[in-house]
Amino acid sequence: MGFISYYFHWSSEEVLALDHASRRRWCEEISAINSSLNPSKKKKEKSILEFGRK
Numbered sequence: 001m002g003f004i005s006y007y008f009h010w011s012s013e014e015v016l017a018l019d020h021a022s023r024r025r026w027c028e029e030i031s032a033i034n035s036s037l038n039p040s041k042k043k044k045e046k047s048i049l050e051f052g053r054k
Contacts, residue, residue: 003027003048024049 001015004023007030015023031047 003030 001012001023004010004015004026005012008026018026027048031049035047
C-alpha cells in the first residue's frame, strides 16, 4: 500500500478501496515506469513484486 501511496500520492483510503488485483497491477505499472526512467547499467533492478520471490 505504501508503495502506491508514495508514488501516486493517493491516500490509504483510496488504495484500500482497490481490490488486490488492482493494487498488484498498479505496483507493476509503477515498477515499469521506474525501470524505464532509471535503467540500471550494471544489473537489472528488482521490481517491488520480486522481493518475496526466490
